[in-house]
Amino acid sequence: MSATSTANEHALPIASGRETAKQVWRLSRGHRLRLATVAVLGLVSTGINVIPPVIIGFLVDQVRAGTADLGTVLTVTALMVLSAVLGAAGTAVTIVLATRIYHTILAGLREQLVSRAMTLPQHLVERAGTGDLISRTSDDVTAVVDAAPAVIPAVTVTAFTIVVSLGGLAALQWQYAAAFVVVLPVYVLVMRWYLRIGPRVYGAERAAMSARAQQILESQRGYATVLGLGLTDQRHHSVMTASWGVAVWTLRARIVQAMLSIRLNLGECLSLATVLAVGFFLIKADASTVGGATAATLLVLRLLGPINELVFVVDDLQSALASLSRMIGVATIAEGPGEPTATVDTDIAVRLQDVAFAYGDGPRVFDNLTLDIPVGQRIAVVGASGAGKTTLAAVIAGIHLPDAGTVARPGRTTLITQETHVFAGTLRSNLTLAAPDAADHDIHAALEATGAAGLLDLLPDGLDTMIGTGGYPLTDAQAQQLALARLLLADPELAILDEATAEAGSTHAGLLDRAAEATLRGRTGLVIAHRLSQAATCDRIVVMEHGRIIETGTHDELVAAGGVYGGLWSAWKAGRSINNKVERTGS
Numbered sequence: 403m404s405a406t407s408t409a410n411e412h413a414l415p416i417a418s419g420r421e422t423a424k425q426v427w428r429l430s431r432g433h434r435l436r437l438a439t440v441a442v443l444g445l446v447s448t449g450i451n452v453i454p455p456v457i458i459g460f461l462v463d464q465v466r467a468g469t470a471d472l473g474t475v476l477t478v479t480a481l482m483v484l485s486a487v488l489g490a491a492g493t494a495v496t497i498v499l500a501t502r503i504y505h506t507i508l509a510g511l512r513e514q515l516v517s518r519a520m521t522l523p524q525h526l527v528e529r530a531g532t533g534d535l536i537s538r539t540s541d542d543v544t545a546v547v548d549a550a551p552a553v554i555p556a557v558t559v560t561a562f563t564i565v566v567s568l569g570g571l572a573a574l575q576w577q578y579a580a581a582f583v584v585v586l587p588v589y590v591l592v593m594r595w596y597l598r599i600g601p602r603v604y605g606a607e608r609a610a611m612s613a614r615a616q617q618i619l620e621s622q623r624g625y626a627t628v629l630g631l632g633l634t635d636q637r638h639h640s641v642m643t644a645s646w647g648v649a650v651w652t653l654r655a656r657i658v659q660a661m662l663s664i665r666l667n668l669g670e671c672l673s674l675a676t677v678l679a680v681g682f683f684l685i686k687a688d689a690s691t692v693g694g695a696t697a698a699t700l701l702v703l704r705l706l707g708p709i710n711e712l713v714f715v716v717d718d719l720q721s722a723l724a725s726l727s728r729m730i731g732v733a734t735i736a737e738g739p740g741e742p743t744a745t746v747d748t749d750i751a752v753r754l755q756d757v758a759f760a761y762g763d764g765p766r767v768f769d770n771l772t773l774d775i776p777v778g779q780r781i782a783v784v785g786a787s788g789a790g791k792t793t794l795a796a797v798i799a800g801i802h803l804p805d806a807g808t809v810a811r812p813g814r815t816t817l818i819t820q821e822t823h824v825f826a827g828t829l830r831s832n833l834t835l836a837a838p839d840a841a842d843h844d845i846h847a848a849l850e851a852t853g854a855a856g857l858l859d860l861l862p863d864g865l866d867t868m869i870g871t872g873g874y875p876l877t878d879a880q881a882q883q884l885a886l887a888r889l890l891l892a893d894p895e896l897a898i899l900d901e902a903t904a905e906a907g908s909t910h911a912g913l914l915d916r917a918a919e920a921t922l923r924g925r926t927g928l929v930i931a932h933r934l935s936q937a938a939t940c941d942r943i944v945v946m947e948h949g950r951i952i953e954t955g956t957h958d959e960l961v962a963a964g965g966v967y968g969g970l971w972s973a974w975k976a977g978r979s980i981n982n983k984v985e986r987t988g989s
């Protein structure tokens with residue numbers, strides 16, 4: 403996808419004008435017949451709107467010739483009323499239909515945007531700043547939706563009015579049409595000036611909004627750190643600077659708008675003066691009647707309204723287009739070369755071949771890492787802190803893309819980490835997030851399997867109890883059980899548990915281990931094991947050290963080999979017996 407760069411070199415891509423037009427055209431598939439209908443209806447309606455100026459001109463000539471009687475006036479009046487009613491009704495229907503098509507196309511784009519945003523590799527989002535993505539899925543969508551009421555009528559009415567009015571002027575006398583065509587370049591120059599300045603200013607305004615969103619988000623997320631380190635003033639200053647950036651660019655945008663008004667007034671004066679002058683000379687040369695000149699002037703006046711309106715909403719249009727290209731930029735991010743592919747070998751669930759990965763410009767966490775996980779096997783990854791276990795899990799899950807090598811994994815892969823989020827909503831909605839069609843008995847079974855069935859007795863409204871922010875508070879262990887039950891309902895082919903049960907206190911450890919065990923049953927599993935007791939139950943254990951796989955085998959094989967795992971196991975057993983003794987003494 404062609405994309406233009408922005409101030410932040412890592413910002414998510416922005417679609418070029420061509421790419422935006424191509425995508426919109428693609429999204430309009432299925433609506434093209436309706437678009438053609440709108441075009442025909444629009445032309446007919448604006449065509450009807452040309453009638454009043456022409457018949458006023460006719461009336462002027464009749465009055466001047468002294469042939470106008472009451473009948474003429476009544477006929478002209480009736481015709482004007484009829485054409486006004488029909489023209490207005492037709493224009494209204496055109497605008498409604500155009501708006502509906504616009505919103506349908508927009509809904510398609512929004513869907514595409516959200517689904518791509520949800521599957522974007524985390525490294526892309528992190529490098530660009532989460533604020534960038536949030537701003538595109540919120541501010542930009544709002545800008546595009548809010549532009550509809552002003553932009554759609556202006557664009558549709560102006561386009562049709564220019565075509566039809568120029569035809570009407572030419573029908574009266576070609577010189578009238580020529581007079582207006584001569585002035586049109588003034589508008590073209592105004593537009594060009596505006597298009598040169600507008601996108602830059604609006605793009606900068608949006609970028610400033612993204613930066614502000616990022617600053618606010620970081621201040622909120624890191625609130626505890628900010629307080630702990632006494633950084634309140636510094637964060638406040640950062641948010642203020644970012645907000646000031648928005649204010650400055652918003653002000654610049656309004657100044658550009660004011661300068662636009664001045665240029666438009668000039669264009670209006672020129673248009674009217676030119677058509678009146680042409681009318682004057684045509685009448686003098688007996689080439690036009692006063693009625694003809696009146697009709698031409700009224701037609702030009704009628705044209706000026708929509709043109710001014712269009713130029714005035716060009717800023718909304720620009721703003722919407724800037725947002726649209728940012729939305730399309732995200733929606734059409736192609737799957738990167740390093741993104742995981744589906745495994746082709748039916749016996750192998752996960753295949754890592756010569757995989758290398760580094761965080762940004764940092765040192766490689768691993769290099770040339772190769773690993774196969776057969777279908778249905780449960781693998782435990784163990785190793786000292788910093789060995790690269792979490793990174794490996796994230797690379798297999800597709801959250802981080804490898805810098806080299808390939809990753810193949812099943813299409814339905816789920817990763818659960820220690821940080822499980824409880825969404826604000828009912829317990830049911832939290833559980834069925836990844837399995838919207840799950841019936842209540844499936845939900846009960848999942849809760850039962852993960853040892854969380856008792857939770858239902860505690861909750862006042864059972865599955866309909868509100869949990870998450872502002873709702874019934876869940877303990878960390880309950881949140882973790884919920885995440886495991888959610889995974890069971892999602893029923894993935896590959897489940898990755900990254901120390902998903904690590905933080906549980908000793909009372910909950912066994913419970914969560916059993917929940918994890920139930921979750922992994924009957925599917926391929928990868929467990930980043932914190933407790934070696936969990937690793938011991940897996941089919942195979944992979945021991946990592948400094949990003950390398952140094953040992954692999956079953957628990958018994960590795961213990962018998964007396965290598966690194968053997969040592970870890972002895973230390974773990976000794977630590978556990980000491981802990982048990984301490985607990986017994988304490989109790």
Ligand SMILES: Nc1ncnc2c1ncn2[C@@H]1O[C@H](COP(=O)(O)OP(=O)(O)OP(=O)(O)O)[C@@H](O)[C@H]1O
Nearest residue numbers: 761762764767785786787788789790791792793794
């Ligand atoms: N977001 C990050 N940015 C930069 N470096 C990172 C990031 N996360 C991890 N690392 C580094 O990558 C290396 C591997 O870390 P990783 O978390 O994968 O190890 P781990 O074996 O899971 O450790 P732990 O058991 O402590 O979670 C470490 O050197 C770590 O400092």
